[in-house]
Amino acid sequence: MSDPGSKSETAVADVCLVLEGTYPYVQGGVSSWVHQIVSQLPEVTFALFYLGSIKEHASKRRYEPPKNVISITEIFLFEKLPDQELAPRKIPAAARRQFYSTLEKFYFTKDKEGHLDAFWSVIDALDELADAGHAPTFANLCQDEEAWDLLLKCCQHIAPNESFIDFFWTVRYVHLPLWIALRSRHDLPPAKMYHSVSTGYAGFLGAMAARRRQVPYLITEHGIYTKERIAEISQADWIYDPPSRYFDIEERMSPFKQLWIDLFTFIGEVSYDGAHHVVALYEGIHKLQIEFGAFPEKLEAIPNGIDPSLFDPAFEKRAARLAQGLGEEIVIGFIGRVVPIKDVKTLIRAAAIIVAREPRAVFHIIGPTEEDPDYFAECQLMAKLMGLEEKIIFMGSQNIREIIHTLDVCLLTSISEGLPLIILEAYAAGIPCVATDVGACRELIFGRTPEDKALGKAGALTNISSPLDTANAVLKTIESAETLLTMGKAGRVRTEKHYRQDEIMGKYRDFYACHDWANKADEQTGGAS
Amino acid sequence: MAGIGFQLTKLMRPRTFTGLFKAYGYAALIGSGPWVLSMITIAILGLLLHRFGGRGDLELFFVTVTHIFAASLVITGPLQLILSRYAADSIFTKQDEKVFSSLMGGVILTLAINAVLGLLFFTFFVPTTPLFQIASTGVLMVVSTIWTASVYLTAMKDYFAVVRCFAVGYATSLIAAWGLGLVLGVAGTMLGFLLGQIVLLLSMLAILYRAFGTAGLPSFEFLGAFRKHLALAACGFTYNLGIWIDKALHWWLSPHSHQVVGALHASPLYDQAIFLSFLSIVPGMAVFLMTLETSFAWRYSEFFRLVMGKGTLNEILAMKQGMVEALRNGVSLLLKFQGAVTLAFVLSAEQLLGALGLGSVQTLVFQFTLIGVFMLVLFLALLTVLFYLNRLRDALLCSAVFALTNFALTFASLMYDERWYGLGFTAAACISALLTGNLANRALHRLEYETFTAQPIYP
Numbered sequence: 001m002s003d004p005g006s007k008s009e010t011a012v013a014d015v016c017l018v019l020e021g022t023y024p025y026v027q028g029g030v031s032s033w034v035h036q037i038v039s040q041l042p043e044v045t046f047a048l049f050y051l052g053s054i055k056e057h058a059s060k061r062r063y064e065p066p067k068n069v070i071s072i073t074e075i076f077l078f079e080k081l082p083d084q085e086l087a088p089r090k091i092p093a094a095a096r097r098q099f100y101s102t103l104e105k106f107y108f109t110k111d112k113e114g115h116l117d118a119f120w121s122v123i124d125a126l127d128e129l130a131d132a133g134h135a136p137t138f139a140n141l142c143q144d145e146e147a148w149d150l151l152l153k154c155c156q157h158i159a160p161n162e163s164f165i166d167f168f169w170t171v172r173y174v175h176l177p178l179w180i181a182l183r184s185r186h187d188l189p190p191a192k193m194y195h196s197v198s199t200g201y202a203g204f205l206g207a208m209a210a211r212r213r214q215v216p217y218l219i220t221e222h223g224i225y226t227k228e229r230i231a232e233i234s235q236a237d238w239i240y241d242p243p244s245r246y247f248d249i250e251e252r253m254s255p256f257k258q259l260w261i262d263l264f265t266f267i268g269e270v271s272y273d274g275a276h277h278v279v280a281l282y283e284g285i286h287k288l289q290i291e292f293g294a295f296p297e298k299l300e301a302i303p304n305g306i307d308p309s310l311f312d313p314a315f316e317k318r319a320a321r322l323a324q325g326l327g328e329e330i331v332i333g334f335i336g337r338v339v340p341i342k343d344v345k346t347l348i349r350a351a352a353i354i355v356a357r358e359p360r361a362v363f364h365i366i367g368p369t370e371e372d373p374d375y376f377a378e379c380q381l382m383a384k385l386m387g388l389e390e391k392i393i394f395m396g397s398q399n400i401r402e403i404i405h406t407l408d409v410c411l412l413t414s415i416s417e418g419l420p421l422i423i424l425e426a427y428a429a430g431i432p433c434v435a436t437d438v439g440a441c442r443e444l445i446f447g448r449t450p451e452d453k454a455l456g457k458a459g460a461l462t463n464i465s466s467p468l469d470t471a472n473a474v475l476k477t478i479e480s481a482e483t484l485l486t487m488g489k490a491g492r493v494r495t496e497k498h499y500r501q502d503e504i505m506g507k508y509r510d511f512y513a514c515h516d517w518a519n520k521a522d523e524q525t526g527g528a529s
Numbered sequence: 530m531a532g533i534g535f536q537l538t539k540l541m542r543p544r545t546f547t548g549l550f551k552a553y554g555y556a557a558l559i560g561s562g563p564w565v566l567s568m569i570t571i572a573i574l575g576l577l578l579h580r581f582g583g584r585g586d587l588e589l590f591f592v593t594v595t596h597i598f599a600a601s602l603v604i605t606g607p608l609q610l611i612l613s614r615y616a617a618d619s620i621f622t623k624q625d626e627k628v629f630s631s632l633m634g635g636v637i638l639t640l641a642i643n644a645v646l647g648l649l650f651f652t653f654f655v656p657t658t659p660l661f662q663i664a665s666t667g668v669l670m671v672v673s674t675i676w677t678a679s680v681y682l683t684a685m686k687d688y689f690a691v692v693r694c695f696a697v698g699y700a701t702s703l704i705a706a707w708g709l710g711l712v713l714g715v716a717g718t719m720l721g722f723l724l725g726q727i728v729l730l731l732s733m734l735a736i737l738y739r740a741f742g743t744a745g746l747p748s749f750e751f752l753g754a755f756r757k758h759l760a761l762a763a764c765g766f767t768y769n770l771g772i773w774i775d776k777a778l779h780w781w782l783s784p785h786s787h788q789v790v791g792a793l794h795a796s797p798l799y800d801q802a803i804f805l806s807f808l809s810i811v812p813g814m815a816v817f818l819m820t821l822e823t824s825f826a827w828r829y830s831e832f833f834r835l836v837m838g839k840g841t842l843n844e845i846l847a848m849k850q851g852m853v854e855a856l857r858n859g860v861s862l863l864l865k866f867q868g869a870v871t872l873a874f875v876l877s878a879e880q881l882l883g884a885l886g887l888g889s890v891q892t893l894v895f896q897f898t899l900i901g902v903f904m905l906v907l908f909l910a911l912l913t914v915l916f917y918l919n920r921l922r923d924a925l926l927c928s929a930v931f932a933l934t935n936f937a938l939t940f941a942s943l944m945y946d947e948r949w950y951g952l953g954f955t956a957a958a959c960i961s962a963l964l965t966g967n968l969a970n971r972a973l974h975r976l977e978y979e980t981f982t983a984q985p986i987y988p
Contacts, residue, residue: 086986138986165837172986
C-alpha cells in the first residue's frame with residue numbers, strides 16, 4: 001500500500017483463496033489439491049491470502065503458482081506485532097466504555113447464536129472506532145482499565161481457583177494471534193468471492209472479508225480443523241496444566257487448555273456462520289461438521305479427483321506383469337509421510353505376520369521421512385528388532401507415477417484420513433488398496449451408491465491399530481494374481497466413474513462462475529449474518 | 530492437513546512474572562533516618578547549650594552544626610535514594626560486587642562535593658578563624674558522608690553494631706568537643722565534634738566492609754541511575770528541602786532572628802521549639818516502623834510471592850485486601866499512639882518548657898509544631914507506602930507539595946506576628962499527609978492492575 005497508485009491498480013480477483021499453513025509454502029494433500037484447482041482453472045483469476053505462523057517458515061515456495069494467480073498476500077500470526085500496536089491509543093472515554101461493554105457482552109453471551117451476533121457487533125464496533133480514528137491497539141486491550149476489569153470478571157467466571165498469572169498469560173497469548181488475524185482483515189485482496197480451504201484463522205478471515213465486501217464465501221474442508229486443534233491442545237505440554245487438586249471423575253481439561261479449545265471452536269463457528277456453503281470430501285464427515293457448528297443446509301460433499309489417464313502406462317505395465325502370475329516378490333506398498341498419524345508401526349507389526357505366512361512379501365515404504373525424525377528412527381529400529389530389515393525398505397520420496405506399477409497392493413494404516421488421494425492414484429494404476437476404516441476409505445473400497453457398489457470391492461477394510469486384522473486382509477488380497485487384477489480393475493473403473501478430476505474441477509468452476517448458490521443460501525437463512 | 534502447526538506456540542509458553550520486585554520501601558526509611566537523627570542531635574545540643582550557659586561562641590558552634598545538618602541532608606538527599614535503588618537493583622540482578630564499589634564511589638563523591646562547597650561557603654561567608662572554617666568544612670564533609678553510607682546500613686542485619694557505632698561516635702563527639710573546647714575555644718569544640726564524626730564514619734565503613742566488602746575499585750556507575758531515575762533523585766531533594774525550608778525562612782526572614790556571623794543566622798524563638806518537638810516523634814516512628822516491617826512489608830512480599838507462585842485471583846485479591854487493612858491498622862495505631870504522646874506533650878508544654886527556661890511564646894510555637902511533627906510522621910509513613918508501591922511520581926508530587934506549602938505557608942506566617950509561627954509548617958504537614966494518604970490508598974487499590982499492566986506485551 002506504500003505506492004498510492006497501487007490500490008486502484010489492484011485487480012479484483014474472481015476468487016480469493018484463504019490458505020492457512022499450506023499452499024504454496026507447505027507440501028501435502030491440501031496443497032496439491034489447491035495447486036490442482038488453480039492450475040486446472042486457467043480462466044479463473046485467483047488472489048492468494050496466506051496465513052503462516054512465522055515468516056522464517058515461509059521462505060521457500062514448494063509450488064510455483066500459475067499465471068492466473070494474480071497476487072499473493074502473506075500474514076504471519078506468530079510474528080511480533082508492529083510497534084504502533086504496543087502503545088495504547090487515546091480513545092474518548094464514552095467510546096471506550098461503549099466498546100468494552102460490547103466486548104463484555106461477547107464474552108458473557110453463552111448461547112451460540114447470541115454469541116455470534118455479539119461477535120459481529122464487536123467487529124462493527126472496531127470498524128466504527130477505526131473510522132473515527134480511535135482504533136484500539138493491542139496495548140489498549142492490555143492496559144485499559146475497562147479491559148482489566150473485564151479480565152478479572154472472566155477469571156472469576158472461568159478459572160477462579162486457578163493460578164492467576166497463568167490465566168493472565170494464557171488469555172494474552174490466546175488473543176495475540178487472533179488480534180493479528182483481526183487487524184489483517186483489511187489486507188485481504190478484493191475478490192468477487194472468498195474461498196478458504198479450512199476453517200480456523202483462514203475461515204475466520206474469509207468470513208470477515210466476505211461479510212465486509214458483501215460477496216459469497218465458500219469453505220472446503222479436507223480435515224476437520226477444529227477437531228485437529230482440539231486433539232493437539234489436549235496433548236500440548238506448553239499450556240500450563242495445574243496438578244489435579246482432587247480426583248476428577250470427568251477428567252475435564254484444565255481451564256487454560258479449555259481457553260484455547262474455546263478459541264478454535266469459536267473461530268470455527270464464525271467460519272461456518274459466515275460461509276454460504278461448506279464442502280467436505282465425503283458425506284461421512286458431515287456429522288462432525290455439524291457438531292462443530294456447521295449448518296446442515298449448507299453442507300455438501302465433493303470428493304477429490306485425479307486424471308486416471310496419467311496412470312495409463314503404469315496400469316498397462318502392471319497388468320502385463322501380473323498376467324504372468326505372481327512374481328518372486330510380492331510388493332506391498334505404503335505411500336505417505338512416515339509420521340505417527342499414518343501409524344507405520346502397525347504396518348511393521350502386520351508385516352511380521354505376513355512375512356511368516358507369505359515369504360515372498362516385501363514392503364516398500366515410500367514417502368518423506370524428515371518430518372518426524374524420531375518417529376522414523378523408532379520405525380527403523382522396530383523393523384530391525386523384528387528381523388525385517390530385508391523385508392521393509394524405506395525408500396524416501398519417490399516419483400509416484402513412475403514407480404507405482406511395481407506395487408502389487410497398496411496399504412494404508414492411518415488412524416485418521418480425509419479422502420486419501422493416494423488410493424485414487426493406486427486405483428488408476430489398477431492397484432487394490434487395503435486401508436483402515438477412517439475418513440472416506442470405506443466408500444472408496446466398497447463404493448458409495450448402489451451403482452457404485454455394484455462395481456465390486458477394490459481391496460479390503462481393516463480396523464485401526466490392528467496388525468492381525470491388517471495382515472489377514474493383505475494376505476487375502478494377495479492370495480492370487482487374479483484377485484489382485486479383479487480388485488484393481490474395480491478400483492480403476494470406480495475412479496474413472498466417480499473421481500475424475502475434470503468433473504470435480506467442473507463443480508468448482510460452477511461455484512466460481514455463478515454465485516447462485518450463495519443467493520440461495522442467503523434466502524434459506526434469511527441472509528448469513 | 531491445513532493449519533498452523535502448534536510446535537510454534539512453544540514460543541508463547543506462559544512466562545512467570547517478569548517485573549522486578551525489590552524492597553524499594555527502604556528508600557523512605559533511608560530518607561527519614563538521617564533527618565530524624567539530626568533533629569534529635571540538634572535538640573539535645575540545644576538543650577545542653579541552654580543548660581550550660583549561653584556562651585556566645587557556643588551559639589556559633591550550635592548554629593553552624595544546625596546549618597551543616599540542613600545543608601548535608603539537602604545535598605545528599607538525591608544521592609541517598611539513587612544509591613539505595615542502585616544497590617537494590619544490583620542485588621536483584623545478582624551483581625553483589627557492585628554494592629561495595631558503589632558505596633566507595635558514593636563516599637568519594639560526597640567528600641569531594643562537600644569539600645568544595647564547604648570551603649567556598651565557610652571561607653567567603655563565615656568570617657571566623659581559619660581553624661574553625663576548616664573544622665566546619667570537615668564536619669560538613671564527614672556528616673554528609675555518614676548520610677551517604679547510612680543507605681547501606683539498612684541492608685545490615687546486625688542492628689546492634691549499627692547502634693554501637695552511633696553511640697561511640699556521638700559520645701566521642703560530645704566529650705572531644707567539650708575537652709578541645711576548653712583548650713582551643715569554639716574552633717576546638719568544632720574540631721572535637723569532627724573527631725567523633727570521623728570515628729563514627731570509620732566504624733560504619735568498617736562494619737559495612739565486613740558485611741559486603743569486596744576487592745575492586747570504587748565505581749561511579751551509579752551516576753547513570755540519576756538519568757534513569759530522575760523522579761527519585763528529585764524526590765530526595767524536595768523531600769529534604771521541605772523538611773528544612775521553614776527553619777531557613779525563620780533564620781532569614783523572622784524579625785526575631787539575628788545574624789550570628791556572616792551568612793549564619795539563628796532564630797532561637799522558633800528553632801528551640803521546633804527541634805524540641807522533633808523529640809516527641811521518636812515513639813511514633815518506632816511504632817510505625819514496627820507495623821510497617823511486621824505486617825505491611827510482609828504482606829507486600831507475600832502478594833508478589835502469590836502473583837509469581839501461581840496464586841489464584843481470589844488469593845491475590847485477599848492478600849491485597851490484607852495490605853490495605855495492615856496499612857489502615859498501622860495508620861490508626863500510629864494516630865492513636867502518637868496522638869496520645871503528642872497530646873501529653875501539648876498539655877504539659879507549659880511546665881516542660883518552663884522547666885527548660887523557655888518563654889510562653891515558644892510554648893505556643895512548641896504546641897503547634899508538636900501537631901506539625903505528628904502530621905509529618907504520618908506523611909512520612911504514607912510516603913513510605915508510595916515507595917513500596919514504586920509510585921515515584923506520586924511520591925515526588927507529595928514531597929514537592931510539602932516543600933511548596935511549607936515554603937508558602939511559613940512565609941505567610943512570618944508576615945504576621947509570632948503567634949502564627951509554626952502554623953505554616955503544621956498546615957503544610959497536614960495537607961501533605963492528606964494528599965499522600967489519598968494517593969497511597971488509590972495506588973494500593975489499583976495494585977494488581979498496575980502490577981500486571983506494567984508487564985510488557987512481549988516479555
